[in-house]
Amino acid sequence: MADQIQTLQEQVLQARSNGQKLNIVGGGTKSFMGRQGSAEAGTLSLAEHTGVVEYHPVELVLTVRAGTPLKEIEAVLAEQGQCLHFEPPHFGDASTIGGTLACNLSGPARPWAGSVRDQVLGIRLLNGKGEHLRFGGQVMKNVAGYDVSRLQAGAMGTVGVITEISLKVMPKPAATTTLVREMTMDEVVEYMNRRAGEPKPITGACWVDGKVYLRLAGAKSAVEATAEQWGGQVLADGEQFWRQVQDMQHPFFDDPELPLWRFSVDSTAKTPELDGPWMIDWAGSQRWYRGQASLDQLEPLARAAGGQVSLFRGGDRTGEVMHGQPQALKTIQQRVKKSFDPDAIFNPGRLYSWL
Amino acid sequence: MTTRAKVSKSALAEQFRAFIDPDFVITDDETLRPYECDGLAMYREMPMLVVLPETVEQVQRVMRICHEHGVPVVARGAGTGLCAGAMPHKEGVVLSLAKFNRILNIDPVGRTARLQPGVRNLAISEEAAQYGLYYGPDPSSQIACTIGGNVAENSGGVHCLKYGLTVHNILSVEMITAEGDRVTVGSDGLDSCGMDLLALLTGSEGLLGVVTEVKVKLLPKPEVAQVIMAGFDSIEKAGDAVGGVISHGIIPGGLEMMDGHAIIAADDFCGAGYPRDAKALLLCEVDGTKEEVHEHIAEAEALFRKLGATSIRTSQSEEERALLWKGRKSAFPAVGRISPDYYCMDGTIPRRHLARVLLEMEKMSEEFGLRVANVFHAGDGNLHPLILFDANVPGEFDKAEAFGSAILELCVEVGGCITGEHGVGVEKIRQMAVQFNDEELQQFHEVKAAFDATGILNPGKGVPTLKFCQEYRSIEHKQHKHQQADAAHG
Numbered sequence: 001m002a003d004q005i006q007t008l009q010e011q012v013l014q015a016r017s018n019g020q021k022l023n024i025v026g027g028g029t030k031s032f033m034g035r036q037g038s039a040e041a042g043t044l045s046l047a048e049h050t051g052v053v054e055y056h057p058v059e060l061v062l063t064v065r066a067g068t069p070l071k072e073i074e075a076v077l078a079e080q081g082q083c084l085h086f087e088p089p090h091f092g093d094a095s096t097i098g099g100t101l102a103c104n105l106s107g108p109a110r111p112w113a114g115s116v117r118d119q120v121l122g123i124r125l126l127n128g129k130g131e132h133l134r135f136g137g138q139v140m141k142n143v144a145g146y147d148v149s150r151l152q153a154g155a156m157g158t159v160g161v162i163t164e165i166s167l168k169v170m171p172k173p174a175a176t177t178t179l180v181r182e183m184t185m186d187e188v189v190e191y192m193n194r195r196a197g198e199p200k201p202i203t204g205a206c207w208v209d210g211k212v213y214l215r216l217a218g219a220k221s222a223v224e225a226t227a228e229q230w231g232g233q234v235l236a237d238g239e240q241f242w243r244q245v246q247d248m249q250h251p252f253f254d255d256p257e258l259p260l261w262r263f264s265v266d267s268t269a270k271t272p273e274l275d276g277p278w279m280i281d282w283a284g285s286q287r288w289y290r291g292q293a294s295l296d297q298l299e300p301l302a303r304a305a306g307g308q309v310s311l312f313r314g315g316d317r318t319g320e321v322m323h324g325q326p327q328a329l330k331t332i333q334q335r336v337k338k339s340f341d342p343d344a345i346f347n348p349g350r351l352y353s354w355l
Numbered sequence: 356m357t358t359r360a361k362v363s364k365s366a367l368a369e370q371f372r373a374f375i376d377p378d379f380v381i382t383d384d385e386t387l388r389p390y391e392c393d394g395l396a397m398y399r400e401m402p403m404l405v406v407l408p409e410t411v412e413q414v415q416r417v418m419r420i421c422h423e424h425g426v427p428v429v430a431r432g433a434g435t436g437l438c439a440g441a442m443p444h445k446e447g448v449v450l451s452l453a454k455f456n457r458i459l460n461i462d463p464v465g466r467t468a469r470l471q472p473g474v475r476n477l478a479i480s481e482e483a484a485q486y487g488l489y490y491g492p493d494p495s496s497q498i499a500c501t502i503g504g505n506v507a508e509n510s511g512g513v514h515c516l517k518y519g520l521t522v523h524n525i526l527s528v529e530m531i532t533a534e535g536d537r538v539t540v541g542s543d544g545l546d547s548c549g550m551d552l553l554a555l556l557t558g559s560e561g562l563l564g565v566v567t568e569v570k571v572k573l574l575p576k577p578e579v580a581q582v583i584m585a586g587f588d589s590i591e592k593a594g595d596a597v598g599g600v601i602s603h604g605i606i607p608g609g610l611e612m613m614d615g616h617a618i619i620a621a622d623d624f625c626g627a628g629y630p631r632d633a634k635a636l637l638l639c640e641v642d643g644t645k646e647e648v649h650e651h652i653a654e655a656e657a658l659f660r661k662l663g664a665t666s667i668r669t670s671q672s673e674e675e676r677a678l679l680w681k682g683r684k685s686a687f688p689a690v691g692r693i694s695p696d697y698y699c700m701d702g703t704i705p706r707r708h709l710a711r712v713l714l715e716m717e718k719m720s721e722e723f724g725l726r727v728a729n730v731f732h733a734g735d736g737n738l739h740p741l742i743l744f745d746a747n748v749p750g751e752f753d754k755a756e757a758f759g760s761a762i763l764e765l766c767v768e769v770g771g772c773i774t775g776e777h778g779v780g781v782e783k784i785r786q787m788a789v790q791f792n793d794e795e796l797q798q799f800h801e802v803k804a805a806f807d808a809t810g811i812l813n814p815g816k817g818v819p820t821l822k823f824c825q826e827y828r829s830i831e832h833k834q835h836k837h838q839q840a841d842a843a844h845g
Contacts, residue, residue, distance in 0.1 A: 058598040059705055059736075081604060104546055117551060118523050131794045139703040140516065140735035141775035143509050143558045144783070144790050145818065146802050150522070150554030159550060171604035193464045197488070199575040200644060222647035264544030268465040285545045306543030322548040328536040333550050335805035339798070351549065 003065070004049040005132060005163060011044055012161070012345065013130040021348050024157040026067050027094025030103055032256075034156050034350045036317045041348065044161060046098055052076055053164060054138070061121065061138050063166040066098025073097060077169055085113040085170040087246050098162045104154035107246035108204040108215070111196065111267075111282045113170070117153030124164035125152070128341030138166045151336075157347040158355050159340040173203070173217035177227050178238025183212045185271060189284045193268050196283040200226045205283035206245055208252050213241060245281065252279045252288070259315035261298060263287040266306030274301070288312075295320055322352060330354065362424040364403050367448070370420055371406050379407035379454075390449050393434045393441040394496070397698075397752060398781050402429070402443030409454040411529075411537065411567045418565065419535035421448055427814050430561045432473060432504035435496040437699060438780030440508065440560045440816055447814075450565060452503050458482050459568070466573040467526060467543070472503025472566045476510075479571065488573040491518035494776065495684065503566045509558030511776040513609040513683075516734035517642075520776070522557040524572050530556065530564035533807035543570070555802070560778050561813040563806040577642035580608060581652050582676050585659040586633030586666040590614065593635035594709040596662040597733045600639060603658060605651050608642035610734035614713065617686050617728040617741070624689030627682030630666045637733065638683055640676075686730045687741065694726070694743035698755045702766030703737045703775035715765055716740060723758040725751075737775035738766070764789050779817050787817075788824035796821060 015022050021041035028047075031037070046067035054063040057080040064073055070084070071093050077083050087107025088100045101123075106115040122136025125148065135148040152162055183191060185207065192205040195214060201222050204215030214230065215238065216223045227234065235241060244250040253260065263272070267284035276291030289298075295311060302309035308323035315321075325333065330352075337344070337355055349355070364382060371380045381387055382404045392399045403426075408414050421428045427447030434441055443449050455471035458478065462468070463486035468479055476497040480489040493512035494500055500510070506528060511520045518524070527541030541553040556563055587593040593612055600607065613621065613629075613636045622629040629636055637659070641651045652669060659667055670676035682689075690697050704712055713729065720727045726743040740762055744755040763773040763786045773779070773786040787796065799818045803810070819827075 056705065056707065058602045059707060060601060061705070080602075104551070106546075110545060114519065114523055115546060117546075117554065118519065127798065131798075133795045133798055134791075135795070137703075137770070137772050138705060139737075139771050139775070141511055141520065141703050141732075141737050142772040143776060143778050144773050144787060145779075145795070145799050146559055146563075147509075147522070147554045147557065148798070148802070150551050153551045153554070154546065154548065155550040170606065171601075174604065190464065193466075197464065197466055197486075197575050199487075199577050201647065218643070219647040219650045221650050222644040225644065225646045264542065264546050266465060266543035268462065269543075282545060308542055308544060308548050310548055325549055326538060328532060328538045329540065329549070329552065332532070332552065332806060336550060336552075336555075336802060339801035339805050 002048050002050055004046075008044065008046070008049065008126060008161065008163065009130050009132060012126055012128070015042065015345050016128065016130060016343055019343070020345070022345050023350070024161055024347055026096035026099040027069060027092065029091035029095045030099050032313050033103055035321050035353065037350055038348050046096065046161070046163070049163060057082060060169050061166060062169050063138060063164065064097055065164055066162045067096050069093060070095050070097060070100065081172050082169045083172045084119070084167070085109055086116050086119055087113070088116060090247050097165055101152055101162060101165060102155065102157050108206055108242055108281060111285055112203050115153070117150050119168045120149045120153070120165060121168055122166040123149040123152060123162050126161040126163055128160065128343055128345045132163065136166065140168060156351045158337055158351050160346060175220040175223045176215065176217040176238065177223050178204070178235040178241060179214045179216070179227060179230060179232035180211055180235045181232040182210055183207065184210065185278060185280070188212050188280060189268060189271065192280070192283040195230070196267075204242055207280040208250065215242060250279070252277065252290070256314055258290050259292060259311060260313040261289040261291070261293065261309055262312040263289060263302050263305065263309050264307045265302060269305035269307070272301035272305065299323060320353060325352070362426065367420070367424070367426065368404055371417065374416055375406055375408050375413055381405040390431070390434070390443060390451070393436040393439060395437050395439045395780070395782055398439035398442050400443050400445050402449045403446055405449040405451060407451045407454055411531070414450065414565060414567055415531050415535050415537055417448070417450060418531050418533065421811055422534055422809065425809055425811060427811050428565070429813050430503070430507070430565045432501035433475070433499045435500040436504060436508060436778065436780065437701070438774070438778040438782040440778050440780030440813070442781055444814060452501070455503070455567065461486065461573070463488065466575070467570055468573055469568065469570050470502050472569060473501050476500050476502060476505060483573050484576070487576050489576050490571055491524045491574050492521050495687070502569050502571065506557055506566050506569055507559065507561050508776065508778045511732070511737070513611060513732060515732065516610060517606050517608050518574065522554055525553070525557065526570045526572060528553065528556060528566050528570075529568035530566050532564050533809065533812050537567070541570070558778070560780060560817045562803055562817050563812065565812070577608070578644050579648045580640055580642035580676065581648055582638055582640040582670045582679050583652065583655055583659065584629070584668045584679050585637045585639065585664040586630035587635045587637070587663060588633065588665050590635045590713050591710045592663045593637050594706065596637060596659050596664065597706060599658050599662050600655050601734070603654060605641065605655055607639050607734060609638065609640040611638045611683050612636065612731040612733040613683065613686065614729040616726065617690065617730050620689040620693050620728060621682035621686045624692060625681050625685050627678055629682055633665060638679060683730065690728050690741045690743065695745040695747065696743070698742040698744060698759055700738070700740045700742065700759050700762050701774045701777040702763050702771055703735070704766050704769050704771035706733065706736045708769040712738070712765060712769060716762060719758060719761055723754055725755060725758055727758070732775070735775070736771065760786060781816055784816070784819045785827050787819050788827045793821050793824065796824060
């Protein structure tokens with residue numbers, strides 16, 4: 001357990017007075033994400049800024065320093081029968097909670113359990129002036145001031161250094177089972193949406209390699225009764241399948257050279273016609289595509305499906321990798337960035353070339 | 356901040372009447388009067404004028420004209436807010452979205468609804484019911500309040516612990532910026548690229564943009580819901596029972612607590628059959644599949660018994676469930692009957708401090724010489740103390756306000772916050788200085804400026820000026836409280 005806030009603050013102030021840029025790094029397991037970091041920038045490491053600050057299982061609230069590895073957090077929660085139910089992906093043992101929030105990463109349960117952004121209750125943040133600020137709090141409901149905590153989700157460190165996070169945690173489900181059946185990609189989107197529309201304890205709906213996997217989790221009696229009603233084969237090693245999807249260790253994600261694209265779209269949209277394999281997760285809301293393509297080529301397809309596309313891994317990371325923004329939102333984001341980081345110290349160009 | 360309006364009321368009205376039905380550009384005092392306040396009627400101000408556009412293009416033109424002249428704009432839905440967030444600006448325009456009341460589309464398969472901002476919260480669930488769906492957040496004002504206002508306040512309700520707040524249940528909003536640009540924030544996907552501006556807008560009290568369309572998520576209606584009513588002879592025991600259920604792994608759909616004063620007032624009001632001798636009452640609703648509810652109700656009943664419940668009653672039918680809830684839902688009017696006026700507060704605390712906070716509140720009640728009744732969203736720590744007073748007694752509202760202020764500062768002191776769901780508006784702007792320091796407040800001002808450089812959107816609400824805060828904190832006992840709060844945070 002180590003509080004490095006003073007050191008971090010000094011580093012920011014020094015960078016500011018030297019006109020230096022800083023790449024913010026936690027465990028370093030997400031360096032493949034976003035645009036290529038600036039080569040001239042120094043490193044601001046949060047790897048030592050770790051530890052649980054407060055944990056009240058009865059309140060369902062956990063406060064941790066941002067550099068704390070997910071693995072460590074989950075071990076602490078497991079002792080109390082609780083978990084991070086947004087199922088953050090681990091890209092290695094070093095993956096941290098701070099990086100998870102900055103990249104807004106959530107696992108297969110996301111449509112039902114919410115995302116990491118949804119579970120954030122408050123943060124502490126170092127802005128570009130070296131001020132250590134507190135937003136939100138440790139309570140479920142808090143509407144005092146703007147929601148700066150959730151603003152961080154997906155901002156990839158461009159609006160400040162997250163140093164501490166308070167999160168809502170949840171009890172682990174009493175029982176879990178996975179049903180699997182064969183289905184074509186054309187049929188599965190409607191099927192998954194129909195299942196998600198039933199008032200049943202569903203917490204996963206993923207299609208890959210011609211098979212659809214549905215996960216049920218909750219009270220034992222409810223899980224058993226629903227499994228019987230819905231039918232299909234019970235997958236013996238269900239837990240392993242979902243773990244692989246969550247951590248992107250499933251064979252679908254092999255071959256790091258082949259670009260991996262993430263489509264975040266209307267759950268009912270027709271899957272774009274492209275050559276190459278797809279994985280459909282989140283009951284249709286998140287679709288992974290593997291293939292050589294350009295962002296310019298894929299953006300119209302994502303828009304037609306009601307959503308957005310980003311280059312998640314591999315490919316050219318010198319150009320834009322995130323779905324483009326309309327001019328008015330671009331201007332607002334540039335101004336918001338400036339309000340937190342007036343000298344543009346943090347993660348320059350990591351999210352967009354213009355940020 | 357720019358100097359205000361150089362344009363005259365009549366010149367402005369004339370510009371609006373060029374593209375808005377002249378009957379809906381209101382300038383006379385008599386017709387303006389109903390707009391002078393929102394649900395917190397103690398705070399009033401007459402606007403310069405009110406407009407009721409009926410197309411998004413008209414809203415856009417209103418914004419452009421106001422931006423050009425530096426005229427303040429206060430967007431307004433149903434006016435049910437409880438923090439004077441929709442109180443007009445005397446040199447400004449009230450932009451009523453009342454005519455935007457259409458449900459544009461419901462997608463029963465994708466479980467979403469596309470709505471104009473003036474659609475009433477309850478109307479969404481009523482329309483979705485034919486597909487077995489409903490909209491999660493259910494603030495007490497849901498019969499009247501609108502989805503646009505819900506976005507502005509990040510409204511919750513009694514089902515937040517399990518189903519979340521407005522921010523968790525919306526996919527995108529279309530808004531008009533201060534400069535009059537029309538933009539969509541968010542998408543039909545669950546996550547969008549870039550900073551999460553959707554979260555920033557939610558709960559921003561109309562200070563960052565004017566919402567003209569909202570896309571919400573709908574949920575499948577649970578198969579069954581049952582409610583347990585449990586009476587306790589002390590607040591502590593009821594508080595422990597709440598913790599007991601949650602740490603047992605049960606997340607109730609709703610978990611509400613009422614204190615002795617509220618129990619009697621509510622029972623007198625609607626004959627819900629509440630245990631009148633109890634010092635605290637819990638309503639614990641479990642929803643889900645038949646099997647799940649059956650299993651969890653049995654477990655929760657056993658837990659409450661073990662933790663000292665003096666009476667337990669579980670609803671056996673929909674009618675009985677509605678009756679048990681009726682008392683809670685009518686708690687505010689019920690309290691309204693035992694006192695000429697009441698003032699509803701909205702602090703949030705970590706649940707473990709409940710007994711301490713209620714005890715201190717009782718002491719304050721004696722000090723201020725005003726009664727207080729408590730209803731409490733126990734699952735998520737949101738307190739609604741109702742301070743009873745008589746506005747006709749000179750000075751009594753000031754006393755109620757001071758009492759309320761002391762309660763909110765106590766909430767911050769124990770690690771909570773000054774508002775869980777009602778918002779800051781004008782009402783709690785002073786207490787912002789207790790929850791945040793100057794650097795944090797300055798950061799809020801800069802965020803606001805990123806959206807609205809000339810400060811025309813709902814000025815004077817939400818975030819206090821730093822000068823004001825320094826004056827507020829400089830009062831000696833306030834400063835002492837603030838230091839305590841810092842220590843509790845540290």
